[in-house]
Amino acid sequence: MSAHSATEQPLLRLCGIHKRFGDNHVLRGVDLELAAREVVCLIGPSGSGKTTLLRCVNHLEVPTEGRAILQGELLGQYTRRGRLVSLPPRELAAQRAAIGMVFQHFNLFDHKTALENVTEAPIQVAGMSKHEARAIAGRLLESVGLAEKAHAYPRQLSGGQKQRVAIARALAMSPKLMLFDEPTSALDPEIVGEVLDVMRKLAHEGMTMLVATHEMTFARDVADRVVFMDGGVIVEQGPPSQVLTAPSHERTKRFLARLL
Amino acid sequence: MDDSASNSQALVPTLDGHVERRPKNTPAGVLLMVLKWMARAVVLVVMVDVVRILVTSKTIEWGTVAHYLTFGAILAGALTTLELTVAGMAIGIGIGVVLALMRLSPSTVMNAAASAYLWFFRGTPLLVQIIFLYNLASFIQRITVGIPFGGPTFFSWNTNSLITVTSAAVLALGLNQGAYMCEIVRAGILSVDEGQMEASLALGMTRRRAMRRIILPQAMPVVIPPTGNNAIALLKDSSLVSVISMKELLYQAQLIYSAQFNTIPLLVVVCIWYLAMTTVASVGQYYLERHFDRGSTRTPPPRFRTRFGRNLTSILRPGARMGSASDVAAAAQAGQRSGLGS
Ligand SMILES: Nc1ncnc2c1ncn2[C@@H]1O[C@H](COP(=O)(O)OP(=O)(O)OP(=O)(O)O)[C@@H](O)[C@H]1O
Ligand SMILES: [Mg+2]
Numbered sequence: 001m002s003a004h005s006a007t008e009q010p011l012l013r014l015c016g017i018h019k020r021f022g023d024n025h026v027l028r029g030v031d032l033e034l035a036a037r038e039v040v041c042l043i044g045p046s047g048s049g050k051t052t053l054l055r056c057v058n059h060l061e062v063p064t065e066g067r068a069i070l071q072g073e074l075l076g077q078y079t080r081r082g083r084l085v086s087l088p089p090r091e092l093a094a095q096r097a098a099i100g101m102v103f104q105h106f107n108l109f110d111h112k113t114a115l116e117n118v119t120e121a122p123i124q125v126a127g128m129s130k131h132e133a134r135a136i137a138g139r140l141l142e143s144v145g146l147a148e149k150a151h152a153y154p155r156q157l158s159g160g161q162k163q164r165v166a167i168a169r170a171l172a173m174s175p176k177l178m179l180f181d182e183p184t185s186a187l188d189p190e191i192v193g194e195v196l197d198v199m200r201k202l203a204h205e206g207m208t209m210l211v212a213t214h215e216m217t218f219a220r221d222v223a224d225r226v227v228f229m230d231g232g233v234i235v236e237q238g239p240p241s242q243v244l245t246a247p248s249h250e251r252t253k254r255f256l257a258r259l260l
Numbered sequence: 261m262d263d264s265a266s267n268s269q270a271l272v273p274t275l276d277g278h279v280e281r282r283p284k285n286t287p288a289g290v291l292l293m294v295l296k297w298m299a300r301a302v303v304l305v306v307m308v309d310v311v312r313i314l315v316t317s318k319t320i321e322w323g324t325v326a327h328y329l330t331f332g333a334i335l336a337g338a339l340t341t342l343e344l345t346v347a348g349m350a351i352g353i354g355i356g357v358v359l360a361l362m363r364l365s366p367s368t369v370m371n372a373a374a375s376a377y378l379w380f381f382r383g384t385p386l387l388v389q390i391i392f393l394y395n396l397a398s399f400i401q402r403i404t405v406g407i408p409f410g411g412p413t414f415f416s417w418n419t420n421s422l423i424t425v426t427s428a429a430v431l432a433l434g435l436n437q438g439a440y441m442c443e444i445v446r447a448g449i450l451s452v453d454e455g456q457m458e459a460s461l462a463l464g465m466t467r468r469r470a471m472r473r474i475i476l477p478q479a480m481p482v483v484i485p486p487t488g489n490n491a492i493a494l495l496k497d498s499s500l501v502s503v504i505s506m507k508e509l510l511y512q513a514q515l516i517y518s519a520q521f522n523t524i525p526l527l528v529v530v531c532i533w534y535l536a537m538t539t540v541a542s543v544g545q546y547y548l549e550r551h552f553d554r555g556s557t558r559t560p561p562p563r564f565r566t567r568f569g570r571n572l573t574s575i576l577r578p579g580a581r582m583g584s585a586s587d588v589a590a591a592a593q594a595g596q597r598s599g600l601g602s
Binding site for chain 1: 336455458459460462463469473478
């Protein structure tokens with residue numbers, strides 16, 4: 001599935017990302033590249049900075065240092081008189097529209113139906129007609145298996161259904177890249193599967209995905225590459241067969257041992 | 261209507277879902293029962309007596325009341341009161357939203373400016389603010405718009421021509437209301453989970469659009485009940501502008517009774533009109549609350565009749581629980597208001 005060759009430009013490039021919250025140095029220089037259509041799983045102990053790294057990609061968190069580049073375009077910043085400065089809000093918003101994000105706690109718009117959740121951004125941000133947006137949203141809800149729940153409000157949906165709506169909502173903007181932040185951690189074990197199935201399908205369709213997860217089975221089956229983070233740095237990375245079954249670092253071994 | 265509780269025994273869930281324990285046939289239980297019935301009897305006697313005084317009183321002159329109830333000047337005054345309330349609320353909500361956004365902004369300057377506004381308008385009496393604004397001309401002669409410190413002037417008005425009785429009244433009520441609306445709107449915005457803003461931003465919305473489309477609509481269920489209470493309070497407080505001879509309901513009545521010396525009948529007329537308006541406003545608030553509660557809570561608020569009925573029975577039945585959650589919030593709000601000297 002990994003269609004990346006050495007010459008091809010990566011879809012996403014993170015260079016030397018640092019993030020400090022006051023004295024707390026959370027990310028300590030992260031370099032990561034994702035080829036188009038690649039699925040990368042981010043694993044690591046709690047507090048290792050997985051969420052922070054994902055949020056630095058779409059600038060929900062502004063990196064203290066370093067850059068994120070999507071298809072050659074610098075994210076959230078631009079060069080003015082030789083210095084990097086923050087992008088104006090409008091342009092930052094346009095960049096974010098090209099990156100889908102799925103949250104641990106779904107964050108569906110509670111005052112809107114499932115269908116309205118999906119159509120909101122296409123209509124408001126992309127300027128799509130209501131008619132067209134509804135047609136697309138209908139198809140997306142069908143593809144996540146929720147066609148019959150289109151007119152339900154989030155409070156009427158189960159956790160798994162909410163998360164599938166959230167995935168459809170992110171896909172409605174036809175993103176180039178999807179970020180998942182522990183999409184199944186808030187779900188009951190018996191419901192986890194329905195969300196992972198949707199993600200698996202998405203991976204097969206060729207979506208580029210960066211997934212922070214504790215689901216090792218999903219990582220083993222779906223990921224092209226597994227990245228293990230600890231203490232704000234990438235400790236090791238490689239194909240799942242290598243990182244998950246024969247890790248070369250002591251810290252990775254300890255982390256995996258604790259999971260099993 | 262929800263009196264099923266009184267027919268059955270022991271633990272009875274009421275409409276609120278809480279369980280009411282009925283006293284058993286112990287001596288203490290019987291004593292409690294007797295005391296409850298005595299309290300009800302006393303309240304009933306007092307109520308009957310109040311009605312008797314109202315009906316038979318010589319000073320009220322019900323004929324005069326009936327005559328003035330639909331008198332032209334009184335109707336015009338009631339209409340003006342309504343207009344003052346609507347205009348004051350409109351200005352207040354506008355200012356309140358702006359102040360709330362200022363208070364939530366990371367900018368220290370914005371924050372300090374909003375706080376200073378709140379400090380002044382909630383820390384001084386509304387009556388003083390009304391008189392102050394009406395006399396603004398003797399304090400600031402001209403109001404100008406331009407570049408300060410010797411820059412060019414774009415517009416300039418004589419304060420005297422700008423501040424009329426009406427504009428002073430409307431502005432004072434609106435500016436004051438803005439300070440109270442700020443806290444209500446701010447509490448509403450803070451009640452919405454942070455994740456809603458993050459999801460909006462991640463989808464490519466600007467903060468402004470997310471605020472308008474996602475955050476503020478979800479703040480509504482929290483904002484509406486206290487706003488309704490404030491509107492009703494403003495409806496009554498608008499009588500204060502009678503001191504600058506704004507021709508609203510109370511001032512019109514004062515004009516009549518100072519000439520005719522029928523003070524009590526006219527004050528009764530005024531009370532009847534205020535009661536009519538506040539009652540209609542309460543019903544309106546109920547339907548507004550119900551409309552904006554869609555999608556935000558699991559259980560819809562009880563129907564108006566049931567809620568009204570419960571509040572009524574809670575007066576007559578010492579055991580029944582008072583009010584609903586929003587009433588409690590409203591009470592807290594009211595307390596905060598009077599505590600800060602409005
Ligand atoms: N907004 C913030 N302000 C201050 N500190 C923060 C903030 N967000 C994260 N942190 C800190 O950054 C560190 C890394 O947090 P992060 O959420 O990125 O870890 P994580 O790997 O996602 O962990 P988990 O598996 O528990 O989700 C933690 O110590 C956390 O306290
Ligand atoms: Mg996390």
